[in-house]
Amino acid sequence: MALIQTENIWKIYEMGQDVVNALQGVSVEIERGEYVAIMGPSGSGKSTLMNLIGCLDTPSRGEYTLDDKAVSKLSDDELAGIRNREIGFVFQTFNLLPRASALHNVELPLIYNGTPTRERHEMAMAALEKVDLLDRKDHKPSELSGGQRQRVAIARALVNNPSILLADEPTGNLDSKTSQEIMSLVDDLHSQGNTVITVTHERDIANHAHRVISILDGQIATDEKIPESRRNGIH
């Protein structure tokens, strides 16, 4: 069975009189080890889909199964547990705690699953080493460049060995050179066996993936495999 399986999921927001159908029956399957980009213009519903896949939200209708667990039926606490163990988020705005050191930021997910202090420390150091930032572990986000901040965020996403690395516009706040660095890091993580899902509106970024799903008006418009020849980055 696929790692991610959504069956005809809907997300309906009611705002006063208005009813917004952000997602209108999306069915998608993503296998373990895949590298998928979700594309679409703003307002297309791609962020809503990402929030659902990332277990930040539950669908109004339809079924979402993540690693054989029926996520749409889970309680708030159980969802928090899934986010903690199965999902590694990478955000456009990095979303690091400004007052905490890089190391503490990376340790954060481990705090919430009760990992003992020493083990937590070791795991966070290992994750920082993977993104090549061990020498910056005591720096606060404000003392790091944009690219470095995003690498800390990636280390945080990886620290718990999640099933999915979920990156929402990971290069949206970076210049093109740094974007290339971050994307090649993401490519590397995929080639090491991680399941990667990026959400983007840029074709360039999307083309790093092996499969691109484009969303329009809350529905899947296209779902295509990207042949090696058309891919960006080194594979």
Place this chain on the structure above:
Amino acid sequence: MVTPSLAAIALKAVLAHKLRSGLTLLGIVIGVTSVMTIISALEGMTQSIERDLSRLGPSTFIVQRIAIITSDEMFYEKIKRKPVTLSAVEAITERADLVEKVSPRAMNRASVKYKDQSLRRVFVAGTTANYIDIIDFDVAQGRFHSPEDDKYRRPVCFVGDAIREEFFAGVDPLGKTLKVGSAKYTVIGVANKMGSSFGQNRDAFVIIPLSIYSQQFGAPRRGLTLMIKAYSIDVLDDAMDQTRMILRAHRQVPFNKGDDFDMVTADSILEMLNTFTRILRFGLVGISSISVVVGGIVVMNIMMVSVTERTREIGIRRSIGARKQHLLLQFLFESLILTLSGGIIGIVAGFLIAQALVGMMEMEMEPSMLAIVAGLGISTGIGLIFGIYPAMRAAKLDPIKALSYE
């Protein structure tokens, strides 16, 4: 374990804004300090009175023209009473068979001189030799005056520790001559140190035989205080009734009128005192608790601001797997750390103020466990009560909205 890590996160957040945290807990500090000081003062007062009263044995009672005044009316009524005289002592000694001993005491203030040193307004008491059998004095040196001293009006005196300290530091006081008022007295005994209560030095006294006291100071205007000891605690009530009847007859009180004298026991004084301090404690602690509550509101206000300011942080924590209760606990810990540290500072400050007051006003203060427990309890309670709402707000935030909060 997640909880200790949450407490550590909370502590870091409190320490990150030192000035803000300091100002926030100021209200709690002031409140707890005043509660602490008041409880210590009341406790000290009660204990020193209890200790004074314990010098009166359990089978002893006191007869006085006026012993208790609880209102103005009572004062104007009682001020008309006749003084208690030596003839009353004779009547009781002769006729009250349940009474073991009666000791009359007259009191005045006079200046006391030794060589070129002098002390003003020292308590001078004139009493009989059996006074020492009824009132529990510790004799440090020498002796109390004897019946013979009283009978032959010998100019001898028994002095408190403050007199010894002031005049005879490093010298044997026995046999030295003091000038009390205008007359000379030979020191024959010194009492042990008793300390002070209510800013009053209880060691600054001179006791002389009643006979010579009357000769020097005349008949006491306000009458004598009678210390009366019953044969045992079992017959105390009967002895008091007996004494009352004898005194009423002696003072010719009409049968339809109340006593024209007051009778008190150590227990009755204690009971009154306890009622009094209970009211005082409730009143004062109640008033100073208001500032603790105001302090709690300040904490709540700051926590609300803090939750709003840190909406994004809350979103980040939720997105990486923090549960609602983790955030609830984190923010609750923050307000608890604020109020508890305020409480601890308040307890220490209250203790220091109590110490300073002891030094300055010769007041007795007792920094009791009760005060410490009350201080910690109040600050914890305030932290929980005023911290729970902001913490719940933090926990209830929708992670998606919190993440996109600017």
